[in-house]
Amino acid sequence: xxxxxxxxxxxxxxxxxxxxxxxxxxxxxxxxxxxxxxxxxxxxxxxxxxxxxxxxxxxxxxxxxxxxxxxxxxxxxxxxxxxxxxxxxxxxxxxxxxxxxxxxxxxxxxxxxxxxxxxxxxxxxxxxxxxxxxxxxxxxxxxxxxxxxxxxxxxxxxxxxxxxxxxxxx
Amino acid sequence: xxxxxxxxxxxxxxxxxxxxxxxxxxxxxxxxxxxxxxxxxxxxxxxxxxxxxxxxxxxxxxxxxxxxxxxxxxxxxxxxxxxxxxxxxxxxxxxxxxxxxxxxxxxxxxxxxxxxxxxxxxxxxxxxxxxxxxxxxxxxxxxxxxxxxxxxxxxxxxxxxxxxxxxxxxxxxxxxxxxxxxxxxxxxxxxxxxxxxxxxxxxxxxxxxxxxxxxxxxxxxxxxxxxxxxxxxxxxxxxxxxxxxxxxxxxxxxxxxxxxxxxxxxxxxxxxxxxxxxxxxxxxxxxxxxxxxxxxxxxxxxxxxxxxxxxxxxxxxxxxxxxxxxxxxxxxxxxxxxxxxxxxxxxxxxxxxxxxxxxxxxxxxxxxxxxxxxxxxxxxxxxxxxxxxxxxxxxxxxxxxxxxxxxxxxxxxxxxxxxxxxxxxxxxx
Numbered sequence: 001x002x003x004x005x006x007x008x009x010x011x012x013x014x015x016x017x018x019x020x021x022x023x024x025x026x027x028x029x030x031x032x033x034x035x036x037x038x039x040x041x042x043x044x045x046x047x048x049x050x051x052x053x054x055x056x057x058x059x060x061x062x063x064x065x066x067x068x069x070x071x072x073x074x075x076x077x078x079x080x081x082x083x084x085x086x087x088x089x090x091x092x093x094x095x096x097x098x099x100x101x102x103x104x105x106x107x108x109x110x111x112x113x114x115x116x117x118x119x120x121x122x123x124x125x126x127x128x129x130x131x132x133x134x135x136x137x138x139x140x141x142x143x144x145x146x147x148x149x150x151x152x153x154x155x156x157x158x159x160x161x162x163x164x165x166x167x168x169x170x
Numbered sequence: 171x172x173x174x175x176x177x178x179x180x181x182x183x184x185x186x187x188x189x190x191x192x193x194x195x196x197x198x199x200x201x202x203x204x205x206x207x208x209x210x211x212x213x214x215x216x217x218x219x220x221x222x223x224x225x226x227x228x229x230x231x232x233x234x235x236x237x238x239x240x241x242x243x244x245x246x247x248x249x250x251x252x253x254x255x256x257x258x259x260x261x262x263x264x265x266x267x268x269x270x271x272x273x274x275x276x277x278x279x280x281x282x283x284x285x286x287x288x289x290x291x292x293x294x295x296x297x298x299x300x301x302x303x304x305x306x307x308x309x310x311x312x313x314x315x316x317x318x319x320x321x322x323x324x325x326x327x328x329x330x331x332x333x334x335x336x337x338x339x340x341x342x343x344x345x346x347x348x349x350x351x352x353x354x355x356x357x358x359x360x361x362x363x364x365x366x367x368x369x370x371x372x373x374x375x376x377x378x379x380x381x382x383x384x385x386x387x388x389x390x391x392x393x394x395x396x397x398x399x400x401x402x403x404x405x406x407x408x409x410x411x412x413x414x415x416x417x418x419x420x421x422x423x424x425x426x427x428x429x430x431x432x433x434x435x436x437x438x439x440x441x442x443x444x445x446x447x448x449x450x451x452x453x454x455x456x457x458x459x460x461x462x463x464x465x466x467x468x469x470x471x472x473x474x475x476x477x478x479x480x481x482x483x484x485x486x487x488x489x490x491x492x493x494x495x496x497x498x499x500x501x502x503x504x505x506x507x508x509x510x511x512x513x514x515x516x517x518x519x520x521x522x523x524x525x526x527x528x529x530x531x532x533x534x535x536x537x538x539x540x541x542x543x544x545x546x547x548x549x550x551x552x553x554x555x556x557x558x559x560x561x562x563x564x565x566x567x568x569x570x571x572x573x574x575x576x577x578x579x580x581x582x583x584x585x586x587x588x589x590x591x592x593x594x595x596x597x598x599x
Contacts, residue, residue, distance in 0.1 A: 046437070049524065051353045051355070052353050058437075059438070059511055060352070060507070060510075060511060060514075061352055061353050061514070062352045062353030062354070062355070062498075062499055062514055062517070062518065062522075063353075063514075063518055064355075064522060064523060064524050065518070065524045066437055066515070066518055067437065068437040068438075070435070070437075071435065071436070071437060071519075074386040074389075074390075074435065074526070075526070077385075077386065077389075078382040078383065078385070078386055078526055081382050081385060083381040083382040083385070084382045084529075084530065085379065085530045085533045085534065086529030086530050086532065086533040087529075088533075160259075160356075161356060162356035162357055162358045162494060163356070163357050163358075163523035164357065164358060164359070164523070164532065165357075165523050165524075165528075165529035165532050165533065166523040166524040166529070167523075167524060167529040
């Protein structure tokens with residue numbers, strides 16, 4: 001995915017606000033606060049982890065994850081229900097987000113950022129490192145978060161390769 | 171050699187077959203170099219020159235479509251110094267050139283280019299330096315198998331009654347054609363390959379290990395979908411001979427509209443159903459989705475292919491305690507795009523590294539391998555349902571939750587791995 005030309009870059013202050021939002025989202029996920037994360041999602045959110053190296057859109061290709069809000073709710077309920085053995089115990093994660101760029105997009109913003117994510121399944125395996133780009137579409141919101149996520153695309157560097165399990169939220 | 175056949179008894183198998191490197195090494199010869207091994211679906215290489223890389227057992231091969239339309243399986247190994255000559259997972263090529271000394275091969279594996287040829291003298295026999303490959307390659311309805319055993323029985327004979335399930339898989343398409351080109355999940359686990367082999371058709375675990383998935387499905391449908399613990403279930407496990415096996419839930423999935431429920435859970439699913447119901451009655455819509463969005467069976471073709479719902483699953487041994495798996499969902503020719511999308515969505519729901527089911531399977535395999543380090547407990551039990559299985563002419567049928575078909579897998583394993591079996595065992599029926 002590329003940011004289409006002719007879109008106006010956000011100002012330094014706007015970019016700062018977007019970055020603060022991304023950091024807050026990362027803190028919620030790394031803290032295991034799924035309920036808090038859900039509050040950041042717009043009703044028409046798309047949470048997408050493409051699989052193909054030359055991915056085009058989620059509809060006509062196989063995806064690692066392609067969720068709408070209903071499926072995200074199912075996913076989180078599954079993870080918290082006590083029977084998701086691949087997340088028992090849950091992963092501990094920390095993600096570092098950088099290279100944040102932002103563009104105006106209607107009354108919101110499109111952001112692109114790079115991330116490095118370390119994951120540990122306690123008492124099971126060595127630390128797993130994942131890296132890639134986050135692409136967020138953020139819509140302005142009056143609530144505490146300032147934005148809601150309308151689309152979150154996670155472009156993993158190794159998306160075409162073999163995985164162990166990716167049952168946690170990226 | 172040690173008689174590894176003794177590792178299988180009726181109703182139990184010994185831990186050694188999952189942990190001992192000498193067993194694994196012998197399996198690569200007596201199983202993966204002896205019987206038919208699945209290598210590709212023809213839709214992956216539709217045009218002349220198309221190729222994909224895979225493994226035949228643990229040996230790297232190129233599966234490529236010749237100009238004649240035939241499928242070649244070539245060792246991906248330069249006849250000079252052993253380098254792989256093809257690096258891309260898929261592509262189209264008229265020749266393969268080794269990086270080291272530029273030896274070049276055509277799509278049939280013939281050596282067509284050697285730099286500075288005078289160094290080899292005038293009687294250099296290029297024919298002797300082909301890439302080579304398995305002597306036998308045969309295809310059944312687009313499923314391509316290869317064997318290093320020149321005397322292996324005809325593929326059709328090897329597949330036996332399992333062909334009925336392959337036929338059924340293709341009959342989801344009104345024109346009898348499928349495509350495996352939408353993408354492939356790749357995953358691995360720290361465990362022996364046979365855990366995925368018998369796990370692919372295990373009918374005891376679904377509602378137990380995958381309770382979290384069925385809870386989600388049942389919360390949408392408002393009914394309990396446990397078809398695995400009913401005495402009157404229409405589902406069954408089937409030992410198909412030669413180590414092939416099936417979990418046949420087709421009638422039961424139809425009765426309980428399983429794929430309709432899965433479409434409802436998928437992004438875009440509600441819109442697809444609404445759209446279909448403009449042209450069909452609700453019952454017809456359920457039937458159409460049930461017929462096209464997935465097959466209600468898990469088929470295992472010993473030793474490395476599984477066909478589950480919409481997917482082609484291939485098992486790659488990668489060491490005695492390490493396994494790789496590739497899972498490719500298929501789409502159907504001759505059905506509306508919306509239904510093929512729902513095949514992909516239904517697949518994503520359960521399978522793959524972030525699905526609602528597969529991660530727990532991988533966790534179960536990892537925990538099995540870890541538990542099998544307990545050398546003081548030697549046997550794994552596969553005796554379930556011995557008293558209630560029903561032998562038929564060409565198969566044995568058991569309750570869906572039983573282990574009848576898994577006993578069939580290990581009987582085949584024993585046949586191939588016994589000391590008295592010829593190294594090219596599996597040749598005769």
